[in-house]
Amino acid sequence: MDSPILQAKNLTKIYGQNVIFQDISLDVYRGETIVIIGPSGTGKSTLLRCMNLLTPIDSGKIFLNGKEITARDANEDKVRQQIGMVFQNFLLFNHLTAFDNVMIGLSKVKKMPKAQAREKALYELNRVGLSDRADHYPGQLSGGQLQRVGIARALAMDPSVMLFDEPTSALDPELIGEVLGVMETLSREHMTMLVVTHEMGFAREVANRIVFMEKGSIVEQGAPDDLFYRPQHERTREFLWKITELYGKKEEKS
Amino acid sequence: MLSNFLSYIFQGISITIAVTLVALPAGLVLGLGLALVNTYGGVWLKRLSALYSLLMRGVPPVVLLFILYFILSGNLVNLTPFWAGSVSLGVISSAYQMEILRGALLSISGGQMVAARAIGMSRLQAIQHIILPQALRIAIPPWSNEASIVLKDSSLVYALGVPEILRRAQQLSATTQQPLLAFGAAALIYFVLVFFVNRGLDVLAKKTRLPTQHA
Ligand SMILES: Nc1ncnc2c1ncn2[C@@H]1O[C@H](COP(=O)(O)OP(=O)(O)O)[C@@H](O)[C@H]1O
Numbered sequence A: 001m002d003s004p005i006l007q008a009k010n011l012t013k014i015y016g017q018n019v020i021f022q023d024i025s026l027d028v029y030r031g032e033t034i035v036i037i038g039p040s041g042t043g044k045s046t047l048l049r050c051m052n053l054l055t056p057i058d059s060g061k062i063f064l065n066g067k068e069i070t071a072r073d074a075n076e077d078k079v080r081q082q083i084g085m086v087f088q089n090f091l092l093f094n095h096l097t098a099f100d101n102v103m104i105g106l107s108k109v110k111k112m113p114k115a116q117a118r119e120k121a122l123y124e125l126n127r128v129g130l131s132d133r134a135d136h137y138p139g140q141l142s143g144g145q146l147q148r149v150g151i152a153r154a155l156a157m158d159p160s161v162m163l164f165d166e167p168t169s170a171l172d173p174e175l176i177g178e179v180l181g182v183m184e185t186l187s188r189e190h191m192t193m194l195v196v197t198h199e200m201g202f203a204r205e206v207a208n209r210i211v212f213m214e215k216g217s218i219v220e221q222g223a224p225d226d227l228f229y230r231p232q233h234e235r236t237r238e239f240l241w242k243i244t245e246l247y248g249k250k251e252e253k254s
Numbered sequence B: 001m002l003s004n005f006l007s008y009i010f011q012g013i014s015i016t017i018a019v020t021l022v023a024l025p026a027g028l029v030l031g032l033g034l035a036l037v038n039t040y041g042g043v044w045l046k047r048l049s050a051l052y053s054l055l056m057r058g059v060p061p062v063v064l065l066f067i068l069y070f071i072l073s074g075n076l077v078n079l080t081p082f083w084a085g086s087v088s089l090g091v092i093s094s095a096y097q098m099e100i101l102r103g104a105l106l107s108i109s110g111g112q113m114v115a116a117r118a119i120g121m122s123r124l125q126a127i128q129h130i131i132l133p134q135a136l137r138i139a140i141p142p143w144s145n146e147a148s149i150v151l152k153d154s155s156l157v158y159a160l161g162v163p164e165i166l167r168r169a170q171q172l173s174a175t176t177q178q179p180l181l182a183f184g185a186a187a188l189i190y191f192v193l194v195f196f197v198n199r200g201l202d203v204l205a206k207k208t209r210l211p212t213q214h215a
């Protein structure tokens, strides 16, 4: 394998007196799909937000394509163009249609010529199966559609890495599949992805690597089969047992 | 006789409108700047703009008008009563418009800024392309209210001798000894102007309203 596309080295994040995570290191390689699992309040969201500099870290370094993006002179806006992010609560721009949500980054951030931006936006909407909803406003879309627009918006910037923060947690069960489907296709197309999710089926089938985080540190990581069937740590075992208890029934039904 | 009477008051309409058309946009530009500084600025900018708002809104408009008028038509700057009065009204209104816009900016959820930054927008780009278009929509109804207040307060410049509607009504009342007719006509004109301003802004609010599933 070549060098990591995204690399976190000894990251520490502190909010006031609370150490959210300490000394976390993670290498993400090109084309990999990494799923991060762990109890809530463990710092998974914070870690993702630190990765694209939405939240400043307190110590450590982050590298993107070998360049340190936490360096003082790094251009944060440029960095974020290269790291796509998909949010638990979608966060679409409420005053823009699905189409304009995808296009605005192209025209205002990338300063792409209008015709080219339109073509690209349509292509990305099509990719998530929503070209027929292009002129709908967020208020007129279902949760699953909102999230797929969110994915298209991030993809439009041609990022090197995509971060997903519990992309299906806010969705009704029957809408989860359409979003996971899009993500699975992306993974097959070798998009580099870092996904926080409780969807164990997705983790087992799609991930190349699973990272188990608890109380602000990485307890264990490895291939899905190793982690699910031969976990090395008691805490991993316990968490997996709890989560299948909680979500397993739902998966069996669908 | 009556038609002469009315036409004299009517000639004030254009001046009233002109005063409003100077004061309202001036207050908007200043108020928007203050609202942005107060919402997104550093600690000191926040404090200064809050203090400005507190002072401006804590004093009767007519008192401020006199103070500002004497500054704007003094030795340093020397504007005509029309310009000094109109600009003064704009400055007074800016504090109220600042509060309206500040409320609208704060009502946009923080997630919108986060999402904008996440696709690589700078703070300024996010404010320009994402936050403001949503905040301004929300601000239209309260702004419509402020617009009618400024229109009505434009009558205050009569005290500076600007021949707008109220000034003319007062003159007629004195010369014709028909105060009820003179001030009644003025009241009616203000009412009609305010009515159309509010109606126009209602239409704007409806036109720019975002569609939702349940509308
Ligand atoms: N902006 C913030 N200020 C203070 N504490 C925060 C903030 N954001 C998150 N936290 C705290 O950090 C911890 C980890 O949160 P989070 O990263 O959301 O965990 P997870 O995504 O794993 O559920 C929580 O205890 C949370 O209360």
Ligand SMILES: [Mg+2]
Residues within 6 Å of the ligand: A044, A045, A046, A165, A166
């Ligand atoms: Mg989270």
